Amino acid sequence: MYWFSHKNKPQQKQSRLIEFDTTPIADLSFNLLIFFIVTASFIIRQGVFLSLPSLSAGTVKVEPSQVIEIYPQDNGFIADGKALDRKALLQYLAVRKSQTKEAVSIIYMKPNIKYERLVDTLSAIRESGLSRISLKYNER
Amino acid sequence: MVQSPFLKKLRSFSLGASAADMAMLLLVFFMATTSTEPPKGVTVELPTAVTQGAEQDSIYISISKEGAIYFDGKDSSIDDIKDQLAIRQNEKDRIVSITADKDLPYSVVANVINILRQYDFLNVVFISQPREEQ
Numbered sequence: 001m002y003w004f005s006h007k008n009k010p011q012q013k014q015s016r017l018i019e020f021d022t023t024p025i026a027d028l029s030f031n032l033l034i035f036f037i038v039t040a041s042f043i044i045r046q047g048v049f050l051s052l053p054s055l056s057a058g059t060v061k062v063e064p065s066q067v068i069e070i071y072p073q074d075n076g077f078i079a080d081g082k083a084l085d086r087k088a089l090l091q092y093l094a095v096r097k098s099q100t101k102e103a104v105s106i107i108y109m110k111p112n113i114k115y116e117r118l119v120d121t122l123s124a125i126r127e128s129g130l131s132r133i134s135l136k137y138n139e140r
Numbered sequence: 141m142v143q144s145p146f147l148k149k150l151r152s153f154s155l156g157a158s159a160a161d162m163a164m165l166l167l168v169f170f171m172a173t174t175s176t177e178p179p180k181g182v183t184v185e186l187p188t189a190v191t192q193g194a195e196q197d198s199i200y201i202s203i204s205k206e207g208a209i210y211f212d213g214k215d216s217s218i219d220d221i222k223d224q225l226a227i228r229q230n231e232k233d234r235i236v237s238i239t240a241d242k243d244l245p246y247s248v249v250a251n252v253i254n255i256l257r258q259y260d261f262l263n264v265v266f267i268s269q270p271r272e273e274q
Contacts, residue, residue, distance in 0.1 A: 022157045022159070022160040023159075023160075025160040025163075025164075026159040026160035026163050029160055029163030029164050029166075029167050030159075030163045032163075032167050033163055033166050033167045033170060036167065036170045036171060037170060045193075045237065045267055046191035046192065046193055046267070046268065046269070046270055047189075047191055047192070047237065047265040047266050047267040047268050048189045048190075048191060048192070048265065048266045048268055049192060049235075049263070049264070049265050050264050050265070050266065051262055051263060051264075052253065052256060052257050052262040052263075052264055053257070053262070054257070054260060054262055055257050055258065055260075109246045109250065110246065111245060111246060111247035111250070112245055112246075112247070113245070113246045114242065114243050114244065114245065114246065115187065115240050115241070115242060115243070115244040115245070115246050115248075115249050116187035116188075116242035116243065117246070118246060118249070118266070119187040119188075119189045119242075119266050119268050120187065120188070120189060122189065122266065123188075123189035123190045123191075123268075123271065126190060127190050135253075137246075137250045137253075139247075139250075
């Protein structure tokens with residue numbers, strides 16, 4: 001039976017194992033890998049995030065008791081009518097946060113104040129766990 | 141030397157294919173995860189703050205101590221920035237990284253912030269160096 005079914009078929013050639021030399025690919029890949037490791041920069045840029053209000057955004061009503069006004073100065077801050085250093089500002093913000101639900105911090109910037117004072121104020125507000133921030137710019 | 145029946149059964153094999161696979165995988169991993177150096181434009185002294193990691197895929201605005209503005213690494217005037225932002229209206233959700241010198245008067249930064257608001261680029265990160273915990 002077997003002979004009958006296979007008698008007209010050509011004899012199959014023994015399959016040859018074709019090998020592909022992968023050594024050059026490995027070499028190339030490792031070379032590229034080393035190049036990328038050496039040249040890549042692992043510096044993670046860091047910063048302070050701020051969401052700006054849209055010009056078309058409506059106004060938000062807040063109670064006066066919710067508002068924390070901060071006036072950054074070149075050598076500290078003015079808040080609640082008092083000159084404060086960073087540590088005192090953090091304490092003041094912590095107290096206000098515990099007293100007021102959903103407090104809104106308003107930063108009043110003047111043109112001649114250094115930019116680092118804005119970043120420091122934003123940082124201090126974030127450190128005290130307050131999230132609602134408004135940035136006011138007084139050009140005069 | 142007479143080989144044992146067990147050793148006779150063992151065949152020599154090449155590590156080439158697996159090494160290539162491994163190298164390719166590592167290569168793809170590094171290419172996918174490493175960040176490219178953002179366009180610098182100008183070297184500035186950064187302010188310090190308690191920071192969060194900023195996204196790498198940002199629009200970069202650098203402002204030097206003298207007030208020169210660089211948009212994605214290119215020296216740009218205010219009008220150039222307006223043009224660029226107008227062209228990139230489909231990228232409004234991208235974060236704008238502002239890298240400004242710490243001693244820069246705020247008026248310059250305020251000007252840039254105003255332009256960003258005009259063109260609806262509302263997600264801003266002020267690039268700073270991490271503050272050391274005291």
